[in-house]
Amino acid sequence: MHIPDGYLSPVFSIGMGVATVPAWARAVRKVREVLTTRTVPLLAIFAAFNFTIMMFNVPVPGGTTAHGVGGTLVAIVLGPWAAVVTVSTALVLQALFFGDGGILAIFANCFNMGVLLPFTGYWTYRLIAAGAPLLSVRRLWAAAIGSYVGITLAGLAVGVELGLQPILFNDGGRPLYSPYGLAAAVPTMLLAHALGASIVEAIITALVLSYIRQHHPEYLTSLKAVVAGAGADMGPARQRPVWQLAVIGLVVGAPLLLVAGLVTGGGNVGSLFGADWSQVDWPGVGSMMLVTAGVGIVAVPIVRFLLPERFKSVGTAYTVAAVLAPLGLIAPGFAFGEGSPDDLMKELGFVPSGLQSLSGIFSAPLSGYNLPLPWFSDANAPLWHQGLGYEIVAVIGILLLGAVVLALGRLLRGREDAPGGVVGGTAA
Numbered sequence: 001m002h003i004p005d006g007y008l009s010p011v012f013s014i015g016m017g018v019a020t021v022p023a024w025a026r027a028v029r030k031v032r033e034v035l036t037t038r039t040v041p042l043l044a045i046f047a048a049f050n051f052t053i054m055m056f057n058v059p060v061p062g063g064t065t066a067h068g069v070g071g072t073l074v075a076i077v078l079g080p081w082a083a084v085v086t087v088s089t090a091l092v093l094q095a096l097f098f099g100d101g102g103i104l105a106i107f108a109n110c111f112n113m114g115v116l117l118p119f120t121g122y123w124t125y126r127l128i129a130a131g132a133p134l135l136s137v138r139r140l141w142a143a144a145i146g147s148y149v150g151i152t153l154a155g156l157a158v159g160v161e162l163g164l165q166p167i168l169f170n171d172g173g174r175p176l177y178s179p180y181g182l183a184a185a186v187p188t189m190l191l192a193h194a195l196g197a198s199i200v201e202a203i204i205t206a207l208v209l210s211y212i213r214q215h216h217p218e219y220l221t222s223l224k225a226v227v228a229g230a231g232a233d234m235g236p237a238r239q240r241p242v243w244q245l246a247v248i249g250l251v252v253g254a255p256l257l258l259v260a261g262l263v264t265g266g267g268n269v270g271s272l273f274g275a276d277w278s279q280v281d282w283p284g285v286g287s288m289m290l291v292t293a294g295v296g297i298v299a300v301p302i303v304r305f306l307l308p309e310r311f312k313s314v315g316t317a318y319t320v321a322a323v324l325a326p327l328g329l330i331a332p333g334f335a336f337g338e339g340s341p342d343d344l345m346k347e348l349g350f351v352p353s354g355l356q357s358l359s360g361i362f363s364a365p366l367s368g369y370n371l372p373l374p375w376f377s378d379a380n381a382p383l384w385h386q387g388l389g390y391e392i393v394a395v396i397g398i399l400l401l402g403a404v405v406l407a408l409g410r411l412l413r414g415r416e417d418a419p420g421g422v423v424g425g426t427a428a
Helices: 008-014 016-033 041-053 071-078 082-097 104-128 135-170 183-213 222-228 243-264 269-274 283-304 311-327 341-348 353-358 383-413
Strands: 059-060 065-068
Touching: 008 016, 008 104, 008 135, 016 082, 016 104, 016 383, 041 071, 041 082, 041 135, 041 311, 041 383, 059 183, 059 269, 059 311, 065 183, 071 082, 071 104, 071 135, 071 183, 082 104, 082 383, 104 135, 183 243, 222 383, 243 269, 283 311, 283 383, 311 383
Parallel strands: none
Antiparallel strands: 059 065
16 A cells, blocks of 8 residues: 555645645644653554554455555544554655655655544544443444444555546556556555455454453543543443454454455465465475564563563564564565566556656665665575564564654653643643
8 A cells, every 4th residue: 555656646746745744733733732751652652553564464356465554543542643643654764764655655655544544444433333332342343344444445545546647647648657547446456455454454453452442441532531531431341352352353354355365366276366376485485484483482582571561561562563574475466556667567568657767766775674685685595584684674663663753752742741740731
């Protein structure tokens, strides 16, 4: 869903700022009202969550890949304006440091995933959960459905934006930027998410929200209520251990994804989701997973031992996520609308001139989520080298994003909390 440079006209890309920049300004004002030493770390934690979930690519219909975002979850827990801040910050850093999404396309990417997605998901959740106690099962279902709707609509928006390019910007009928018209881009992006990434997003949202319900229910009343210490009607809770919900999610989600994969792959297991799984180096995948599992066996206990008690759960969770990050390397193909000029030449037999000239305008230091060292990035190196680099970059990204949001939060606060924890007239 990250649109790279070259797929959108510069005029169109920068023009998206008309919608995105006012949303950023409004989000900063709304969030600044409730920033304290208690709420700034929450923003950092959820920004790192957004970054992490976007590293996991999953196969989707059309033989391409997609990923979750986590924006609806943040909107439900901290409020939609906080989600605008966390998701947008993650997207900007991804573009600057990891080459995920274009520099010129930042406004479009942040509008799609950082504004449209969380607000759509949040209000869908509110509509379904209206009147239900905060710990009711209905709210879990509402969160799952809301996240499904939010990311699906964001995918649709990307399809429309890409599909408009050949209509608005062409030279004698030949597209200058994205070569995919509305007839190709809209159904591809819609189906890719509705039958793939959106299901994964819904399951992850429900699982994480279930964990928060059980261990930190006080955070289910938005940032403002967290600061104010406002009470809420929690209501009776029918709790299940998160591991049981994870099993239920797997039992429900795996068959849905399998059916979607078989249908779009013509019933052939080797062509699930329309991808050519024969091109995957399965022995290499096995070696990569063994190496990264070994890293996890060593790293996770060490991190859990070294971290202070208050950060053990979060730190351990992100360490596990970093260890599992190489799973995102297994799916074959590239995300629709994110192919390089070489990919387009192989697929279409030509490369639009505008796309060709803009695709290399910026080179991120950790482009492709890999270390710029021969041992990791050499095309002929074993796959486990890349997997190890992916893990290292995941850790770098999580720490970097957390540090940036902490610094940004403290900067926005402008001053230390007043005695008693009062900021902007709101008691903590």
